[in-house]
Amino acid sequence: MTSETIISIENVFKRYPVGDGEFTALKDINLQFKRSEFAGLVGPSGSGKTTLLNIIGSLDSPTEGRAMVLGKNISELSHRESAWLRNKHIGFIFQVYNLLPVYTVFENVEFALLLQNIPADERKKAVMKALEWVGLADMAGKKPDKLSGGEGQRVAIARAMVKKPEIVIADEPSANLDAANTHAILKTMKKLNEELGTTFLFSTHDEKVMGYLERIVHLRDGYVEQDEIISPKSMTT
């Protein structure tokens, strides 16, 4: 495992126009994340977690400052380049799973690979492997509405992981899950983090999730309150 910095947030501000004035959602954020970190943004609702994750995921860009992800300046990417970055290198896991309802589990997981024009047999192998990681290989043919919440989120994990991205962004992934499912998905993600070296970035205010994190960045009102290393794995290597 290398200690290469793959995400670098430098003096980032995010402001939204509100009425006549503006609202500052992120205030002078400076953070670095290294490859294979298992880290989380923690803070109360409205503290800017989602905003920061969206910038790292190149869905959004900073109003001021620089966000470097995998060597790319997010603000300078064209639509096509940022789509390519998300497609190849960034997996998203959402609070509400966001599975595509008309597709089967298999097709949901396959989607990113379809966009990459990967041949069918390779796609199939990769999808089945990803479903095995999350223990849902036998659900491949089901439609999302036939799944329980825990299963839905595991499909979302498989979908994010199938392309073996460098970074997975998980915005409050446990918010709709019970304790057992929360532990199950976090164990799965931790295992993938260790086996594949994928960087995981969470946002959460769930104590159970925090228990798995190796690093917790506390956000409050849009600024970093505390950057806390819990387990030194990512720091020592």
Added chain:
Amino acid sequence: MKLAFQLAYKNLVGAGLRTWLNVGVLSFSFIVIIFYNGLIDGWNEQAKRDSIAWEFGHGQLRNAGYDPFDPFTILDGHGVLEQKQAENLTPILIRQASIYPQGRMFSVALKGIDANQTTLEIPTQALRESTAAMPVIIGKNMADAAKLETGDEVLLRWRDKDGTFDASSATIVQVFETNVPTVDNGQLWISIEKLWEMTGLQGHATLFVANEKYQPEQIPGWKYESQTELLSDITDIIATKKVSGSIMYLLLLAIALLAIFDTQVLSVFRRQKEIGTYISLGMTRAQVVGLFTVEGSMYSIFAMTVGSIIGIPLFTYLATKGIAFPTASASRDMGVAMAERIFPVFGIQLILGTILLVVIAATIVSFLPARKISKMDPVQALKGKLQ
């Protein structure tokens, strides 16, 4: 692009009832458009065929003084052609006359025609073969209107060369069936030799009908109208029919397109999260616009499929069996030949044209709402918060 089609297909099939409603209305428009135009085209072809066979031949050489739309020109609009110039031409001399079946008066165009002619289908051999003193033939409509039958005698009154009235009893030797109203309604056919005798206009003709061997030439005092020129009136009348009929099916098409437009507007609004998800999975906004547009145009492809399943057997049946028009004789009053049974013609041009029209229209109405996606903020889309 292939991906967009695959995804669009899944989305549409996944959307269930709404998809099939849109497809249903659209395929109905498809069928109606093709049916209506096929019917008109069939009528057009038939009308042209009939008019050529019964009236126009391969062209007409008309006396310059004669205008078929002005009955007052009949009196003087006639002349004589040299023997050589009249080759391959069937002479017709028109005179105004009246008949008095059961005491009622009917004004008629008394048309003298070469009884040996074979250019037109008018059964002139009946005039040749009859032993009656003054044999005439009439069409079925005329016979119905004047309540005349084969074998009836009717009083005929005409003007002779001095302009004085002459009268004699004519015998209806045949009633013929034709779809061409202009050789039927108000027309009385007689041998031209007989008419020459009756009027003293020996060798005169109002017009000549050409056969296929005729080579048109400039003859002073005469005006040649080619077959195409003669048919252009029919083409015009039928084109008008086509336009007036198109209003009906364009309305139907508009309803179908509106339904697709509506579905698309709703889709773009309701599927924000899905749009955000596509973008998070690495689609560009342009690709998502493409996907939604393809979804919309795919309605037309589905509709084509459904339309073919219903349309191919239906149209094949209609094209071979024809469609009965019991009111055809009423339509003949408009002056265009119309058969009791019309065989629609579903040409490749009509079918491809309709497909193109529907696919392009569906694509446009799908693209217009989908275009909004390109301005969407993916973050807001994922939150489902866009208005």
